[in-house]
Amino acid sequence: METAEWTAVDRYITDRLIPPDAVLDEVVASREAAGLPAIGVSPPQGKLLQLLAQAQQARNILEIGTLAGYSTLWLARALPPDGRLVTLEAEPRHAAVARANFQRAGLAARIELRVGPALETLPQLAAAGRGPFDFIFIDADKENYPAYWEWSLRLARPGTLIVADNVVRNGALADPHSADPRVQAMRRLHELLAGEARVSATTLQTVGSKGYDGFTLARVQADAP
Helix, strand or coil, rough: CCCHHHHHHHHHHHHHHHHCHHHHHHHHHHHHCCCCCCCCCCHHHHHHHHHHHHHCCCCCCEEEECCCHHHHHHCCCCCCCCCEEEECCCCHHHHHHHHHHHHHHCHHHHHEEEEEEEHHHHHHHHHHCCCCEEEEECCCHHHHHHHHHHHHHHCCCCCCCCEEEEECCCHHCCCCCCCCCHHHHHHHHHHHHCCCEEEEEEEEEEEEEEEEEECCCCEEECCCC
C-alpha cells in the first residue's frame, strides 16, 4: 500500500483546494492534546461531506459519532442559518472536547450534541419526532453499523442521503472469512443495502492520509417506515 504517496496527494489537494482554516486546525490540535484517537476524516473528506450536504440543500443533519467535532463542523457549515445538526457521541470525554470546539467555532447554537450510546440516543430522537433528517453521516463504532443503518432509515425521508465512513476496511470487505467483527458488520451492512428496495446505494473505495478505506452512499427513494 503506497501510503506515503497517498498522503502526499492528500496534502497537495488540501494545499490547493482547501483554504487554511485556523478553527479546524484548532480542532485537530485539541484532539491531539486530549489524547483522542486520530480517526477523524481528512480535510479532503471533510470538504466532500460539506459539498454533499450543500448539494443536498440539507437543513437538518444527523451525525452518528462526534469525536472532537471535526466532521461536525464541516457539516454544520453547510447548513443555512436556521439549519440544525444533531450529533451523537458515546464518550463523555470526547463530547467535552467537541463542545469546546463548537463554541470556539461560533456554531454551538446550531449543533445539538447528545451523549450516550447511539443505540440509546437514536430511539430517543425517534420518540421525540426529531426526524426526518435530510443528511445522515455514520462514523462511529463499526460493529454497530447495521443497526445504525436501520435507525438512519427510520429517521430518513424520501430524498435523504445517508453516508457511512470506513466501510472498506483496507480491502477486507471482500473477505467472507474475515474474523474481524468490524469487517463482518460492513458485509452485513452491504447485505442490508442489497436487499433494501427503498434505497439506491453505492460504495466508493478511497485512499489518502487515512489509508485504504471507503464510503457508502445511499439515497432513500421511497418512504421509510
